[in-house]
Amino acid sequence: MKNIKEYMQGVGQAARAAAYQLVKATTNDKNNALEFIAIALEDQFDFVLAENEKDMLEGRSSGLDAALLDRLALNEARLHSMIDGIRQVAALNDPVGEITDLKYRPSGIQVGKMRVPLGVVGIIYESRPNVTADAAALCLKSGNAAILRGGSEALNSNKAIAQCINQGLVKAGLPEAAIQVIDTIDRAAVGELITMPEYVDVIVPRGGKGLIARVSQEASVPVIKHLHGICHVYIDDEADRSKALAIAFNAKTHRYGTCNTMETLLVAQAVASDILPELAAQYQTEGVELRGCSITRDIVSDVKVATDEDWQAEYLAPILSIRVVKGLDEAIDHIQQYSSQHTESIVTENYTTARRFLREVDSSSVMVNASTRFADGYEYGLGAEIGISTDKFHVRGPVGLEGLTSQKFIVLGDGQVRE
Numbered sequence: 001m002k003n004i005k006e007y008m009q010g011v012g013q014a015a016r017a018a019a020y021q022l023v024k025a026t027t028n029d030k031n032n033a034l035e036f037i038a039i040a041l042e043d044q045f046d047f048v049l050a051e052n053e054k055d056m057l058e059g060r061s062s063g064l065d066a067a068l069l070d071r072l073a074l075n076e077a078r079l080h081s082m083i084d085g086i087r088q089v090a091a092l093n094d095p096v097g098e099i100t101d102l103k104y105r106p107s108g109i110q111v112g113k114m115r116v117p118l119g120v121v122g123i124i125y126e127s128r129p130n131v132t133a134d135a136a137a138l139c140l141k142s143g144n145a146a147i148l149r150g151g152s153e154a155l156n157s158n159k160a161i162a163q164c165i166n167q168g169l170v171k172a173g174l175p176e177a178a179i180q181v182i183d184t185i186d187r188a189a190v191g192e193l194i195t196m197p198e199y200v201d202v203i204v205p206r207g208g209k210g211l212i213a214r215v216s217q218e219a220s221v222p223v224i225k226h227l228h229g230i231c232h233v234y235i236d237d238e239a240d241r242s243k244a245l246a247i248a249f250n251a252k253t254h255r256y257g258t259c260n261t262m263e264t265l266l267v268a269q270a271v272a273s274d275i276l277p278e279l280a281a282q283y284q285t286e287g288v289e290l291r292g293c294s295i296t297r298d299i300v301s302d303v304k305v306a307t308d309e310d311w312q313a314e315y316l317a318p319i320l321s322i323r324v325v326k327g328l329d330e331a332i333d334h335i336q337q338y339s340s341q342h343t344e345s346i347v348t349e350n351y352t353t354a355r356r357f358l359r360e361v362d363s364s365s366v367m368v369n370a371s372t373r374f375a376d377g378y379e380y381g382l383g384a385e386i387g388i389s390t391d392k393f394h395v396r397g398p399v400g401l402e403g404l405t406s407q408k409f410i411v412l413g414d415g416q417v418r419e
Contacts, residue, residue, distance in 0.1 A: 007184065008192035011147055012199025014177035015120045019145040021175045022117065027094040029172060030141050034090040037136070037168030038083050044164055049074060051160040052129060059153050067257035067316040071127035072154055082133045085384045089137040092382075095402050096143045099410065110412040115405045117143035119201035122193050123386065124149045124215060126207030129157035134384040135204075136165050136179045142404040145178050147200065149193060151207070152185035159183060194219035204387045204399070209314070224399060226364075226390035228314040229259030230340040231372045234331040234357070235275055236348035237268035243369055244271075244347045248279055251345065251371040253286045257316045259388060260343050260365075260375040264311060265322045266331045269295065272324045276300050288318045295324040311338045328353055332360055339363055341390040343375040364390050364397040 022030075041048065052074040059069055074082075095115045102112030121144045125131045132148055139146035150158040162181035169176050182189050194203050194215055203223045205215040212227050233251050235244045251262035267275055272295065280290060280300040290296075291306040303322070310321040311334070325331045335344055345367035346357040354368045365375040375398065377385025382400030389396050395403035 004184065004186050004188040005192055008182075008189055008196065009199075011180055011182065012120070012193075012196045015145040015147050015180060016199050018175040018177040019117070019119050019143075022140075022143045022145060022178055025143065025174060027096075029174060030094070030143070031090045033140060033168050033172035033174050034086050034137055035168075036171040037133075037165050038086045038090075040164035040167040041079070041083050041086070041133070041161070044160070045076075045079060048079060048157070048160045048164070049076070051156040052154075054156045055129075055154050062153075064153060068127050068153070070255070070257045072129070072157075074129055074157060078130060082130045085130075085134055085378065086137045088378075089141050089384055089401070092141065092401060094141065095405050102412075107418070108414065108416050112410050112412075113407040114410045115402070116408055118404055118406055120145045120147065120199060121386070121404065122147045122149070122200045122203045122221065124190055124193065124203065124205045124207070124211065126151040126211060127154055128206070129154045129161060131206060132158050132161045132181060133165070135386050138384055138386050138401060138404060140169075140174075140178060142401045144404055145180075147180050147182065147193060149182040149189060155183075155185060190215070191218065194221055194223075197221050206387050222394075224387060224389045224391065224395060224403075226259065226340065226342055226388050228340045229261070229342040229388075230264065230312065230314050230338060231260060231262050231343045231345075231375075232264050232266055232331075232335050232339060233262045233345045233347065233372060234266040234325075234328075234335075235268060235271065236331075236346060236350065236353055237270035237327065238350040238353065239268075239271065239275075239347040240349055240369075241271075241275065244275055245279060245282070247345065247347055247369070247371050249282050251373055252283070252288060252320050253318070254371070254373045256318055258373070259314075260372050261316070262345075262372050263313060263315055263321065264334075264338070265320060266334060267296075267322065267324050268328075268331075269324050269326055272296070273299050276322070276324075283320065286318065288320055290320055290322060292322040293324055296322045299324075314340070328356065332357070335361055335363075342388065343367065343372045345370055345372050364388065 098115040123135045203221045205212045276299045290303045292303040297303045306321045341363045343365040377398035385398040
């Protein structure tokens with residue numbers, strides 16, 4: 001292989017050229033490519049699983065923690081879900097070329113906005129091989145070329161999925177370089193990718209806090225990111241008890257290694273003695289370690305002391321911190337101090353309280369009477385997501401097709417000249 005700089009420059013040049021070609025692609029062209037990719041994955045189903053098993057064996061032997069192994073694993077259900085996700089993206093409306101806000105001006109011209117691709121999207125991610133397929137599908141449907149750099153722990157899985165993607169592109173008559181998966185595990189490739197503004201229009205990092213912090217600090221290309229997911233559920237004193245129990249249990253135990261998993265539970269003091277013992281018993285059946293404030297520990301035995309570090313922790317593990325608060329004001333204050341602005345949920349039957357929570361909590365997803373686990377592109381009807389942004393520009397929350405586009409002004413005239 002050439003040196004990393006030359007290799008990445010070649011990848012960038014090919015991606016930029018492919019992006020120009022994708023501008024000409026019709027919706028049918030892109031949908032056909034997605035269907036061919038889905039078919040290729042079905043045809044090579046066993047091969048993809050076998051390559052993933054190689055990664056899993058290497059991951060276990062190298063001591064990857066349980067959360068990373070969970071993200072790395074592909075099974076039949078997850079692979080079917082990946083294939084379904086590609087077809088769901090194909091079924092979504094194509095945002096490219098959509099014209100909105102077309103208005104006549106006094107001069108007689110019409111001024112509006114047209115939705116256009118960003119161009120070339122670089123995605124840097126760890127563990128999850130499903131991101132390879134999701135990112136490819138979303139970038140392709142939104143008319144963007146993509147450069148995908150997965151983690152070394154998923155190299156075999158990603159190369160197998162990339163093989164299917166390339167087959168689908170070629171069969172559909174689209175440029176093979178529209179989706180490129182970096183086939184080197186050299187960390188220098190990341191440094192090159194995030195400093196090529198002449199070839200790359202935006203970077204989306206998905207992974208641990210260290211990776212995202214590094215990309216944010218070193219990139220000369222705009223970044224769409226979230227650093228971590230410290231998500232909260234607040235059980236209000238006017239919560240429906242059965243809803244509260246179900247939501248708080250699901251938000252923590254549905255899956256531990258995801259960014260939308262609840263890490264801190266807040267409970268109004270008026271209902272804490274009623275809610276917490278039963279919840280604690282449910283968590284105990286799942287082996288969840290509880291860490292709590294002094295009031296929590298007075299109500300429930302065998303709860304460890306929660307420190308200030310716990311309120312700031314993204315555990316990604318069966319560990320939960322619990323704090324009893326006086327009411328809504330104290331809950332919101334806690335969230336403002338410790339939240340990563342990812343996802344927060346309130347359980348309440350009080351309409352006014354719910355409205356206040358929605359208005360005052362400044363996170364990318366704010367929910368009423370629902371588990372934080374719904375903060376997901378698939379669940380939001382986006383088909384899939386390329387990531388979740390806790391930034392406020394240029395997109396916030398799960399990033400789907402529309403988040404991978406921008407807008408340009410268009411003007412329709414009939415010979416007008418400015419006087």
